[in-house]
Every structure is written in structure tokens, then in C-alpha cells.
Amino acid sequence: MANPKLKSVTKSSQNSNVIVRRKPVAAVKTAYSLAEREEIFRRFSIQRPEPRGELEHTNPFTLVVAVALSAQATDAGVNKATRALFRIADTPQKMLDLGEEKVREYIKTIGLYRNKAKNVIALSQMLVDEFGGKVPETREELVRLPGVGRKTANVVLSMAFGQATMAVDTHIFRIANRIRLAPGKTPDEVEERLMKVVPKQYLYHAHHWLILHGRYTCKARRPECERCVIADICKSPEKSSDIPAPLVELPPQVIGEAVE
Ligand code: SF4
Numbered sequence: 001m002a003n004p005k006l007k008s009v010t011k012s013s014q015n016s017n018v019i020v021r022r023k024p025v026a027a028v029k030t031a032y033s034l035a036e037r038e039e040i041f042r043r044f045s046i047q048r049p050e051p052r053g054e055l056e057h058t059n060p061f062t063l064v065v066a067v068a069l070s071a072q073a074t075d076a077g078v079n080k081a082t083r084a085l086f087r088i089a090d091t092p093q094k095m096l097d098l099g100e101e102k103v104r105e106y107i108k109t110i111g112l113y114r115n116k117a118k119n120v121i122a123l124s125q126m127l128v129d130e131f132g133g134k135v136p137e138t139r140e141e142l143v144r145l146p147g148v149g150r151k152t153a154n155v156v157l158s159m160a161f162g163q164a165t166m167a168v169d170t171h172i173f174r175i176a177n178r179i180r181l182a183p184g185k186t187p188d189e190v191e192e193r194l195m196k197v198v199p200k201q202y203l204y205h206a207h208h209w210l211i212l213h214g215r216y217t218c219k220a221r222r223p224e225c226e227r228c229v230i231a232d233i234c235k236s237p238e239k240s241s242d243i244p245a246p247l248v249e250l251p252p253q254v255i256g257e258a259v260e
Pocket of ligand 1: 178179217218219223224225228229230231232234235236238239240241
């Protein structure tokens with residue numbers, strides 16, 4: 001069946017008809033007008049004026065380690081393990097001095113801890129050898145560190161260096177697609193679209209707002225639309241209420257098990 005997005009144009013030439021296929025028309029990147037997007041994020045900003053990540057850290061290095069350890073683990077679980085670890089090893093050199101075996105002991109309550117301990121030592125070694133013991137400030141350099149992918153790099157750039165990035169985790173990926181704010185098939189696609197559709201003035205905090213909204217309200221199994229402040233704007237076919245929850249500032253977010 002012909003792809004309806006492809007426009008075909010038939011050109012006559014001397015001996016034959018040549019089919020020229022034009023590139024697909026760019027897909028609509030969001031179901032929301034600019035005014036609607038501004039209203040969505042205005043409400044999020046009132047609910048959570050100073051959103052913060054829930055991973056505990058004391059400097060850019062401990063943040064890199066915490067984020068790398070958090071893959072397939074809850075923030076609360078990582079915090080429990082890193083509190084003691086970071087008290088004695090908060091620089092790459094101190095982590096190397098501690099050694100892989102001891103690091104493993106500290107983080108053994110976290111999933112995939114053997115591999116993660118290996119990565120923590122390897123990334124500490126690289127930071128000492130190639131970056132003078134400092135965490136680099138570019139995505140290209142960050143993703144060279146063992147155990148650091150694009151998502152981790154984005155979190156570090158945002159939280160440690162104040163750059164507006166969009167670290168697409170499971171919550172952001174789900175919300176972007178569920179409410180059709182920035183639908184995409186891969187996290188990279190969603191990241192690229194969100195960077196374009198989130199109004200500039202809200203971009204810096206947007207990833208935290210979306211993560212927290214996904215974790216506590218627009219949950220994976222059943223979104224709690226009756227508690228949602230954007231229920232009247234939301235265009236998700238899954239939503240169960242049109243009445244927005246009262247728009248008030250929430251008490252400081254309780255750190256808890258991520259609800260999946
Ligand atoms: S109305 Fe429901 S589906 Fe829409 S964003 Fe809120 S919780 Fe999610």
C-alpha cells in the first residue's frame with residue numbers, strides 16, 4: 001500500500017515518466033498549541049517551583065556516580081547505598097584508593113552492582129587520567145566515561161552545570177507519548193522533540209517536572225487524572241477526568257520508591 005505521507009510527482013521527460021518522490025511531510029510534533037504548552041508548564045511551575053532530582057550528591061563527581069548507579073534502580077535505593085560511600089569517597093582519586101572490591105560492598109544492595117562497581121572505578125580512572133580529576137562539562141566528553149550514556153550525561157549537564165537538557169527516562173518517554181506532547185519511537189526522538197516544543201522559559205526545569213508528574217500522578221499503570229492539574233488541557237485518550245486538580249504548591253516531594 002502506498003505510504004500516504006509520501007507525495008509523488010510525475011514528471012514527463014522525452015522517453016519516460018519519472019516518478020520523483022518527495023520527502024515525507026514532517027510529522028506534527030505535538031498535539032498542543034503554544035498557548036496550551038505554556039499553560040501546562042506554568043501550572044507545573046506553580047506546583048513545584050524548585051523541582052529537584054531525588055538523587056543525593058555532594059559535587060559533580062558524586063552526581064555522575066549516583067546517576068550511573070541509578071540505572072534500573074530506584075533513587076531511594078541508590079541514596080541508601082551512596083550516603084556511606086560518598087562520605088569516604090567523594091572524588092575520583094578517593095574512589096580509586098577505595099578500590100573496586102570495597103565499592104562493591106557499599107553498593108551491593110543495588111541491582112547490577114558488580115558491573116556498576118567496575119564502571120565506577122573505570123570512570124574514576126578516566127577522570128584522573130584524562131580530565132585532571134574533574135567532571136567534564138560537555139556531552140561528548142561525558143558519554144566517553146564508562147557507564148555514562150546520553151541520559152546520564154543530560155542529567156549531569158543539567159544538575160551540575162545548569163544547562164537546559166532533557167534526560168528522557170521511562171516517565172518522560174511515557175508522558176510525551178501518552179499525552180502526545182512530543183510523541184516519538186525512541187528516547188532520542190522524544191528528547192529532540194521536547195527540546196523544541198517545551199516553551200524556552202520552562203525548559204530548564206521541564207525534565208524534573210515531567211519526571212515527578214509521571215512518578216506521582218501520570219503513573220504507568222493507571223494515571224491518576226483526578227489528581228492532575230492539567231486534566232482539562234490533556235489530550236490523552238487514556239485520561240479519565242476533565243476537571244483539573246486545585247493548583248497549589250505541593251509540599252516538598254517525599255522521597256520514596258519510584259512507582260512503576
Ligand atoms: S489527565 Fe491523566 S493522562 Fe492526562 S496528564 Fe493528567 S494524569 Fe496523565
